[in-house]
Amino acid sequence: MKNEFQVIAELIEKEKKVLDVGCGDGILMEFLKNNKKTNIRGLEISKSKVQECIAKGLTVIEGNAEKDLKQFPDKSFDYVVLSQTLQAFLDPELVINELLRVGKKAIVTIPNFGYWRIRLHLLLKGTMPITKTLPDEWYNTPNIHMCSIKDFFHFVKSRDIKIFKSLAINNQNVSIINNSNLTIKNFFADLGIFLIEK
Amino acid sequence: MNTENNIKTLIVKKPLKLDCGKTINEFPIAYETYGSLNEKKDNAILVFHALTGDQFVTGLNPITKKDGWWSYAVGPNKAIDTKKYFVICANVIGGCMGSFGPSHEDPNTGTAFGTNFPVITINDMVNAQYNLLDHFGIDKLFSIAGGSMGGMQVLQFISNFPNKAKTVIPIACTSSHSAQNIAFNELGRQAIAADSNWKDGNYSSEDTIPNKGLAVARMAAHITYLSKKGLQEKFGRKLQEREDLKFGFDADFQIESYLRYQGSVFVDRFDANSYLYITRAMDYFDLAKQFKGNLSDAFRATRAKFFIISFTSDWLYPTQENKDIVIALNSIGADVGFVEIESDKGHDSFLLDVPDFLNALKNFLDKSYIEN
Numbered sequence: 170m171k172n173e174f175q176v177i178a179e180l181i182e183k184e185k186k187v188l189d190v191g192c193g194d195g196i197l198m199e200f201l202k203n204n205k206k207t208n209i210r211g212l213e214i215s216k217s218k219v220q221e222c223i224a225k226g227l228t229v230i231e232g233n234a235e236k237d238l239k240q241f242p243d244k245s246f247d248y249v250v251l252s253q254t255l256q257a258f259l260d261p262e263l264v265i266n267e268l269l270r271v272g273k274k275a276i277v278t279i280p281n282f283g284y285w286r287i288r289l290h291l292l293l294k295g296t297m298p299i300t301k302t303l304p305d306e307w308y309n310t311p312n313i314h315m316c317s318i319k320d321f322f323h324f325v326k327s328r329d330i331k332i333f334k335s336l337a338i339n340n341q342n343v344s345i346i347n348n349s350n351l352t353i354k355n356f357f358a359d360l361g362i363f364l365i366e367k
Numbered sequence: 368m369n370t371e372n373n374i375k376t377l378i379v380k381k382p383l384k385l386d387c388g389k390t391i392n393e394f395p396i397a398y399e400t401y402g403s404l405n406e407k408k409d410n411a412i413l414v415f416h417a418l419t420g421d422q423f424v425t426g427l428n429p430i431t432k433k434d435g436w437w438s439y440a441v442g443p444n445k446a447i448d449t450k451k452y453f454v455i456c457a458n459v460i461g462g463c464m465g466s467f468g469p470s471h472e473d474p475n476t477g478t479a480f481g482t483n484f485p486v487i488t489i490n491d492m493v494n495a496q497y498n499l500l501d502h503f504g505i506d507k508l509f510s511i512a513g514g515s516m517g518g519m520q521v522l523q524f525i526s527n528f529p530n531k532a533k534t535v536i537p538i539a540c541t542s543s544h545s546a547q548n549i550a551f552n553e554l555g556r557q558a559i560a561a562d563s564n565w566k567d568g569n570y571s572s573e574d575t576i577p578n579k580g581l582a583v584a585r586m587a588a589h590i591t592y593l594s595k596k597g598l599q600e601k602f603g604r605k606l607q608e609r610e611d612l613k614f615g616f617d618a619d620f621q622i623e624s625y626l627r628y629q630g631s632v633f634v635d636r637f638d639a640n641s642y643l644y645i646t647r648a649m650d651y652f653d654l655a656k657q658f659k660g661n662l663s664d665a666f667r668a669t670r671a672k673f674f675i676i677s678f679t680s681d682w683l684y685p686t687q688e689n690k691d692i693v694i695a696l697n698s699i700g701a702d703v704g705f706v707e708i709e710s711d712k713g714h715d716s717f718l719l720d721v722p723d724f725l726n727a728l729k730n731f732l733d734k735s736y737i738e739n
Contacts, residue, residue, distance in 0.1 A: 216708075216709060216723075220706070220723060220727060223704065223706065223731055224730045224734075225734070226730070226735070226737070227704075228672070229704050230697070230704060230705045240697045240698060241697050241698070242697075242700070
């Protein structure tokens with residue numbers, strides 16, 4: 170399982186009720202179910218991924234976070250997880266609001282557009298950056314609202330969203346992001362993980 | 368239990384009060400089973416059939432001599448694996464395959480009930496079938512499953528008996544029959560009524576039965592079970608055993624011939640009055656209305672695990688109507704999974720060889736059974 174999922178799993182206590190938005194093939198869900206006795210649900214847009222989740226015995230609803238989160242009642246999950254998908258929504262702000270409405274807390278991870286390799290790619294090559302985390306070309310990428318760790322940090326602060334924990338991942342290294350090291354982390358981390366609440 | 372003409376029948380002794388106000392006593396429920404009930408009695412699946420189905424789910428139907436209606440899904444090693452599970456299916460009351468219905472003799476008149484049979488509802492159907500649990504000594508079913516009207520029965524069953532099933536699989540159905548669905552059913556009923564042989568339902572004592580009306584009803588309904596794309600791909604404008612148009616009203620097109628055939632074989636196995644009663648039951652189905660408009664309340668008492676399945680090309684019970692059930696369940700935090708299966712085969716997809724559907728069904732059941 171990728172490092173990101175391990176970090177997310179560590180943020181979630183045992184026997185909680187969790188919704189994984191954009192759960193993909195259910196790897197994180199399976200891990201949480203088996204290791205944390207999590208009461209876990211998934212929401213996934215891809216039919217084939219939903220099938221993979223069913224084959225793993227996971228409870229998944231085929232659907233779209235922008236349209237289908239509204240059916241869940243307020244604070245009906247202890248945690249709502251959104252892994253590397255925020256940038257793909259037409260209206261990320263609406264999705265964030267929905268995550269925080271449905272979940273008592275939300276865990277959001279974002280591929281960091283402020284990462285130095287991305288900056289360097291654009292600076293030197295002059296073309297849209299392609300990295301391990303962001304492998305698509307400009308014309309076929311689902312990512313239409315990229316942001317940096319700093320952007321997201323400012324975004325949540327400006328909307329009175331509480332940050333419980335913010336972590337930077339660079340390869341296998343996980344470190345805490347705070348106000349004083351934000352600029353550095355925004356340069357060296359390729360992924361940001363935020364535990365937030367409203 | 369009686370076994371007559373290959374039909375197993377349970378005579379229900381307990382009086383059943385119907386929604387229409389009448390009470391029925393000592394009435395027969397015809398059923399069939401597949402696989403065997405294990406010692407713990409925790410492997411039973413109650414399957415509910417659709418409008419024109421019957422208790423003969425799989426294998427050879429001993430009456431029609433054709434494959435059972437869910438042969439693709441139910442059987443050894445299939446999605447509903449009869450090596451593992453004990454499958455029970457009953458003919459609905461109002462039906463014509465042995466359960467109490469309009470073709471049964473009215474003791475007061477000595478002739479068939481016809482339209483003197485009480486109007487029944489989906490609720491009445493599941494209440495009648497519930498007696499099978501006592502009959503087999505099953506405290507809790509592992510699953511209940513069904514498509515179309517079978518799915519409606521699934522929803523009604525878990526609402527009436529929230530602790531009697533661990534998993535719940537409504538397929539290609541709705542919680543409330545739409546105006547379009549009622550309209551198509553009314554078309555079928557009027558086709559039957561327009562047949563001079565129908566005689567307000569009193570046809571059974573004579574040789575002449577309303578075959579033509581029932582065949583037209585079936586033809587119209589059959590179109591609603593398919594998709595435009597499926598029809599176009601299978602038939603297009605292909606001609607039926609002729610080189611060119613005949614400038615007449617015979618079946619020039621293959622689709623015409625196909626529909627006529629579907630109509631003609633249907634009348635051999637189905638009773639016109641049953642068709643009226645069962646379509647009426649479907650039209651009356653509105654689970655939300657039973658709970659003052661709040662569908663979620665229908666499921667509030669159950670802890671069962673739901674899995675809802677719809678099909679992309681099903682325009683009779685479209686995905687949105689299936690999703691409304693998902694939404695009602697999510698709004699009370701129920702355990703519900705949902706998938707829309709890609710298929711060109713229309714509403715009939717649930718009866719056909721649609722691998723994505725059959726795999727999803729099998730995986731859901733088998734994984735849930737392990738966790739059971």
